[in-house]
Structures are given as C-alpha cells and as structure tokens.
Amino acid sequence: MTCTELIPIVILLAYVFMILSIAIIGGRKNKAVVDFLLSNRSLGPVLLAFSYTTTYFSSAAFLGGGGMGFLLGFQWSTFLFFFHVLFAVLAWLLIAPKIKQFTDLSNSMTVSEFLGTRYSSRGLQLVSALVFIVFMEFYLISIFKGSGNILQVLLGIPYSQALLIVAVPALLYASIGGFRGNVVASLLQGVLMISSALVLMGGIMLRTGGLGNALLVLNEVRLSGWESGVSLLSFPGPVPSAVSAAGAALPYILSLTFAISFAQMTSPHMVVQFYAARDASVLRVGRAIAPILIAVFASAVFFAGPFGWAVITEPDLLRQCLANPDLVIPSIAVSIFGTGFGSILLVSILAAAMSTLAPICIMLSGSLLRDVVSAARPGASDRVLVLRFATVLFGAVPLLLALNPPDVIVGIVGVAFSAISSAFFAPLVGGLYLRRTSKLGATASVIAAASTCIVWQLKFYTASFVYPVIPGLVVGVLVYLAFNMKVTRNG
Numbered sequence: 001m002t003c004t005e006l007i008p009i010v011i012l013l014a015y016v017f018m019i020l021s022i023a024i025i026g027g028r029k030n031k032a033v034v035d036f037l038l039s040n041r042s043l044g045p046v047l048l049a050f051s052y053t054t055t056y057f058s059s060a061a062f063l064g065g066g067g068m069g070f071l072l073g074f075q076w077s078t079f080l081f082f083f084h085v086l087f088a089v090l091a092w093l094l095i096a097p098k099i100k101q102f103t104d105l106s107n108s109m110t111v112s113e114f115l116g117t118r119y120s121s122r123g124l125q126l127v128s129a130l131v132f133i134v135f136m137e138f139y140l141i142s143i144f145k146g147s148g149n150i151l152q153v154l155l156g157i158p159y160s161q162a163l164l165i166v167a168v169p170a171l172l173y174a175s176i177g178g179f180r181g182n183v184v185a186s187l188l189q190g191v192l193m194i195s196s197a198l199v200l201m202g203g204i205m206l207r208t209g210g211l212g213n214a215l216l217v218l219n220e221v222r223l224s225g226w227e228s229g230v231s232l233l234s235f236p237g238p239v240p241s242a243v244s245a246a247g248a249a250l251p252y253i254l255s256l257t258f259a260i261s262f263a264q265m266t267s268p269h270m271v272v273q274f275y276a277a278r279d280a281s282v283l284r285v286g287r288a289i290a291p292i293l294i295a296v297f298a299s300a301v302f303f304a305g306p307f308g309w310a311v312i313t314e315p316d317l318l319r320q321c322l323a324n325p326d327l328v329i330p331s332i333a334v335s336i337f338g339t340g341f342g343s344i345l346l347v348s349i350l351a352a353a354m355s356t357l358a359p360i361c362i363m364l365s366g367s368l369l370r371d372v373v374s375a376a377r378p379g380a381s382d383r384v385l386v387l388r389f390a391t392v393l394f395g396a397v398p399l400l401l402a403l404n405p406p407d408v409i410v411g412i413v414g415v416a417f418s419a420i421s422s423a424f425f426a427p428l429v430g431g432l433y434l435r436r437t438s439k440l441g442a443t444a445s446v447i448a449a450a451s452t453c454i455v456w457q458l459k460f461y462t463a464s465f466v467y468p469v470i471p472g473l474v475v476g477v478l479v480y481l482a483f484n485m486k487v488t489r490n491g
Contacts, residue, residue, distance in 0.1 A: 015347045016169045019185045019354070023173035026181030036178035036384050037109050037366040038276040043183060045285035050190040051183040051359070052273045052286075053293040056264055057193065058356035059147040059349050062301060066332075067325030069305025072239060073232035075253055077302040083261035084298045085291055091265045092287030096274040098432040100283060103275050110363070111268035111424065112371040118431040121439035128446050129371030131423050132268050133364055135450070137398050139416040140360060144402035147353035150326050154346055163402060166353050171395040174358035175388040179276065182358050189351040194293065196348035197300035200329070203336040204307045217310040232306045248465040255467035259418050262469060266424045267417070268367070269360050301329070308332050357395060365390035415457040415468050422449040422472030426480035434484065441483020449476030 030036045043051070069077045099114065108114040112132065116125025144163055151162035173181060208214035219230050231237050236249035243252045264270050277283050308328045312318055312335055321328045333345045365387045426449070427442040453472035461468060 011344065011347050012165070012350065015350065018188065019169060019173050020176070022185045022188070023177030023181040026177040026184050029180055030178045030384055033366075033370075033384060033387065034109065035180060036387050037362065038272075039178075039180040039183055041104070041276055042278050043276045043282065044278060045282045045289055047183045047187060048273065048277055048282060049286045049289035049293055051186045051276075052270065052290050053297065054186040054190045054193065054352070054355035055273065055359045056270060056294070056356070057297060057352055058143050059150070059353035060143060061298075062193070062197075062349050062352045063146060063150055063326040063329055065298070065302045066305035066308075066329040067321075067327070069302055070308045070321060070328040071305075071325050072253065073234070073237035073306050074303070075235045075237045076257065077306060079253060079257040080260065080302050081295070081298045083257050084264070085295045087261045087264040088291045088294045089287070091270065092283065092290060095265060095271060095428070095432070096277075096283045096287065097280060099271060099428075100274050100277055100280065102432070109272075109275065110367045110370050111271050111428065112367055115427055115431060115442065116371070119427070119437060119439035119442050121443060124427070124439055124443045124446070125371050127443055128424065128427070129367045131446055131450050132367055132420060133372075133394075135416040135419045136269065136360060136364060137394065139420075140357065140395070140398035141402045142416075143353055143357055144399055146326060147349065148402065149324075150330065150349060151346070153324075153327060154330055160403060163399060166350060166357070167395060167399045170354040170357040171361065171392050173354075174361050174395070175391045178384075178387070179359065179362050182355075182362065183276070185358075186355055189355040190293065192344075192351050193348050193355075194297050194300075196345055197297050197304075200333055200336075200345070201300040201304055204304060204311060204332065207336050208307065208310050214307055214310050218306065221309045232309065242462070243465050246463070246465060252465040252467075255465075255470050259421070259467040259469035263417055263421045266421050266428055268420070268424060269363050271424075271428070272363055304329060304332060311335050361391045361394045362387075364394040368394075415453050418457075418467060418469035418472055419450040419453040422453055422469050422476050423447075425449070425473055426477045430480055430484065436484070438480075438483040438486070441480050441486075444483060445476045445480035448479040449473065452476070 029040075032040075034040050065080060069080075102108070102118065103114055106114070106117045108117055110129070112125045112129035115128050116122055144166060147166045148159055148163040151157070151165055152159045155162065155165075157165075173185060177185070205211060205214065208217055215233070218232055236253070239249045239252055243249055274283065277286065305325075305328055308321065308331065311332050312321060312328075317331055317335075321331055330345060330349075368390055369386060423446045426445045430437055430442065449472045452475040453468040456466075456468040456471045460466075460471075
C-alpha cells in the first residue's frame, strides 16, 4: 500500500478516534433518561445551533445537493438555498420558543409525547410515534445507501465494508455518548463540514478565475442533452426528459426543493433539538447562529454543483457524474486539490452521514420507549441501558436492509421524509398556537397526511411530478381544520 493510499485511512481512523473519545467522555454524565435523550436540557446556543445544523445536513445534502445542481443548474441551487434558510428561520422563530416553553412545563422528551400531552390523547401519541419510527427507518436506509455507495467508489472497497465504516462508529458513539456526546461531536463535525464546503467553493473560484469568469466558462461548455451551458443559468433550466415532456419543470423544481427543506420545521428529529436548550435566552441567540451556519454550508455546497461543468473536463469522468451525480462534489474536489483534500472531503462526507444517523437513532429509541413501550411497561422508559440498546437496534435494522433493499423499500424511501413532515405539521402548529383543538382531528390529520403521501407517490407522482409533501400537507391541514371547526361550533 502506497503513502497516497494510506492518507485517507489514517485520516478516517483519526476522526473515528476523536468522536469515540468525545462519546466516552460525554457518556459518563448520562445518569438519567433526560441526560441521554436531551443532554439534561442544558445546551448553550453554539452547541445547539451546530447540533441542529449537522443533524439536518446528512451526506445526502453534501453529495445530492451539489450533484443535483450539476444536473439541474442554478435553478435547483437557488430554490434549495432559499427554502433551507427560510424554513430554518421559521423553525427557530415560530416553533422553538413555544415548544420549549410547553415541554419544560410538561416534561415531554419527544414530539409525540408533546402531542399526546397537548391533545390529551394516548392514541395520537402512539400513532404519531409509529409514523415517525416507521418512516424514519426507511429514511435511514437512504443515508446508509448513499454514504456506502460513495465510500465504495472513493475508497475502492466492497459496498458492505463501506456500510460498516459508516454504521459502526456512528452507532457506537450514539449509544455510548447519547445526545450529550452527540452534540459535542456535532461541533467538530459541523466545523469540518462547513470548512470543507468553503474550501471547495474557494477552490472552484480560484480554478476558474473568479465568479464572473466561471459563469463565462459555463456559457461556453456543451452539456449532455442541451445545447449549451447557458441553460444552467436559466429558469426553467434543464430537467429530466420525462419532466420536460410533461411540461412540469416548475412544479418539479419547486416541490422537490420545498420538500427537502420543509422538514426543518416539523420533522420530530429536528423539533426535539429545541427541547435541549438550557433556557429561552439560548433560543434567542441560537436563532441568529443556526440560520447563518445553514446559509453558509448550503450556499457553498448547493452552488458548487453547477460549476462542476467548468472544473471537470475529462469526458469519462463527466459521463460517470451524469450517471451518478453523487460523484460530482468528490470529483470537483479531487480535480482541484488532488487526493490530499479529497481525503478531508471523504471525512466530511462521513461526518455528515454520522451527524444525522446518530441523533436520529437516539431519538427513535426515545420515541419507542416513551411513546410506544411505556403504555405496557412504564418503567422501561426510565432505563438508560435500554435506550442504548434501542439506539443500536434502530441503526442495525436499516443497515441490514440497505445491504440489498427490495424495490418496494426503495419506493417508500422516496416518500419517507414527505410523510413525516406533512403528518406532523398541522397537529404540531395547531397544538402550539390554537386554544381549542380536536384530538380526533389531530390523529386523523397524521394518518391522512402520511397515507396521502404514499398514495400520491405510487399513483400520481409520475403524471404530475409534484412531490408528495405538497398534497400530504394540503390533505393533513384540511382534515385538521375540518375537525377543529366542528369542535369550535360545538363550543
């Protein structure tokens, strides 16, 4: 093995050693469930902002966000950036203060527990928890599969080994450190991810001679399927042939970028981050920090993708990137910096995957025990050891499914995020802002929104190219309001 081949392995091992050390140190303080799940509600603004940012940006954002920009141009990058910043601001302004106030008073530790308490409905708590658990497990398959595929290509190792490189460290530090260890690791991961993204964009500008010259280069390149690179700067710009034939470029771009970003507001694994704030003042400072972190990372990664056409010049590599856009960001990095920075980027991709996998598995374990199991065995939700085991279990199941996912699972993965975001929106916002509510309406809204997303994806998406989160939200809100109006009329 040459020195060049050893570099990424050494860097990977050093990174894994650091996060496991952080987990062991943080895990020593996990004496109670609230320590393991919420770091004893003691986070300051910087740690909370970094935890929020790194939990949201998985390897899919790092690779897919830029890769899709390579295919769809700046229309994709612009709308995705806009929606990310918009919903981050709205989440910290509208959701964070009220959810923190309520959950401190009720001692809730999961979003479903908040819903169950707010609506006085054990059924709503159970149904919403099952929706979160089932669909989030499918979503984790996509994280495992995406990060495994890219590590397989970059390291030249079997896919199964690549999966283990992602899964084993993430599940170890999640189960050992809990949320307390995870948020400290997220600071390291966030700095690494954002720094790598900024260096990448800076390298692109240096390679192309600045922004103005980079845009001139794009105007002159020849794209596969389009006449010139001018289309990358146009709206509507390049879209898949089926979308173009259906005349659905606008709904396709807007609904997809909306769906990816909207989860920041209502997905339980994001909302529960606010529970861990030390007090209201942390949220006031954090809402200034987190949107900036998100804006910096999103602008650097999402807008890097289209510039791949100006940086990647080898025809064979271009064809590979067109076939697998997840290769675009790593290919840009290696083309500009060589294997040295490529190794750093590799660790950044791994950090992005782990920083999402670990907290989700922790929160899934909390939801299982506090929202589902507690009905039959109340004492189980008070045992940290059981939470550690459940954390590993929730990572192991999608890991096994990711080894060879059946076609039906692949289809559900595509709708998982939409189902979760739309199912929780109306009950969550209504519970925070409405005085009179309907527990039956909230439960029906969760079921109707999730079901609509599944049916839409299977039956109507290919005809409209509107992503299922849109109909899911519409149906969920209408069902919620219909029941709520009946409660209001009845006094």
